[in-house]
Amino acid sequence: MNSEGPVYSGQCRNGLSGGYAGRPHTLRVKTECSRIESVDHLQGKVHQCVQREMGDFVLRRADGIYTYQLAVVVDDVWQGMTHIVRGMDLLHSTPRQIYLQKLLGYQTPVYLHLPLVVNEQGEKLSRQTLATPIDLASPLPQLATLRFLGQNPPDELVEGDITSFWQWAQANWQAEKIPKGNRFMSEL
Numbered sequence: 001m002n003s004e005g006p007v008y009s010g011q012c013r014n015g016l017s018g019g020y021a022g023r024p025h026t027l028r029v030k031t032e033c034s035r036i037e038s039v040d041h042l043q044g045k046v047h048q049c050v051q052r053e054m055g056d057f058v059l060r061r062a063d064g065i066y067t068y069q070l071a072v073v074v075d076d077v078w079q080g081m082t083h084i085v086r087g088m089d090l091l092h093s094t095p096r097q098i099y100l101q102k103l104l105g106y107q108t109p110v111y112l113h114l115p116l117v118v119n120e121q122g123e124k125l126s127r128q129t130l131a132t133p134i135d136l137a138s139p140l141p142q143l144a145t146l147r148f149l150g151q152n153p154p155d156e157l158v159e160g161d162i163t164s165f166w167q168w169a170q171a172n173w174q175a176e177k178i179p180k181g182n183r184f185m186s187e188l
Contacts, residue, residue, distance in 0.1 A: 007054060008055030009055070024062040028056040028057060029056060038094065044180075057096055070100060082109050084111050088115055088116055115181055117182075120184060124182075138162070142169075143157055143165070149177075150179050153172070
């Protein structure tokens with residue numbers, strides 16, 4: 001069992017039998033017993049034995065919809081992405097994406113997984129949890145966000161306009177100061 005449910009048993013690994021052959025079915029990638037290792041530029045070493053920890057994972061659902069794992073790999077390549085910055089909640093899926101990149105002969109981009117803002121119960125704040133969005137037009141919540149990400153913006157930025165704020169943020173950004181773990185943030 002992993003955080004996404006039970007590991008696929010491989011029951012239909014060699015095809016469907018009997019009366020099931022003509023029915024809608026999922027399409028899975030056959031995984032090999034290989035260890036996928038990468039270095040996340042914030043979280044450090046990431047490794048996973050995809051077959052043992054995930055099993056043969058779904059690429060296309062029975063209703064014909066392609067899954068996130070395949071879609072994101074192909075989309076990133078089509079867009080020419082060389083660096084991927086996203087939340088830590090997606091860190092566990094990165095080895096599967098690297099596995100697919102290798103199978104498809106794609107370059108693996110540089111990954112950096114940011115800490116998540118969580119509530120007092122440790123739940124990720126997002127649209128799904130009806131969290132209040134950050135006001136992108138106001139420097140005050142942006143200032144709090146930069147501090148959450150370990151940056152050290154001066155208080156005077158709150159008095160300026162949003163353009164000045166972003167100019168300071170881009171000129172002074174230091175990824176090595178970002179904390180690794182998810183954190184509660186009350187000041188937004």
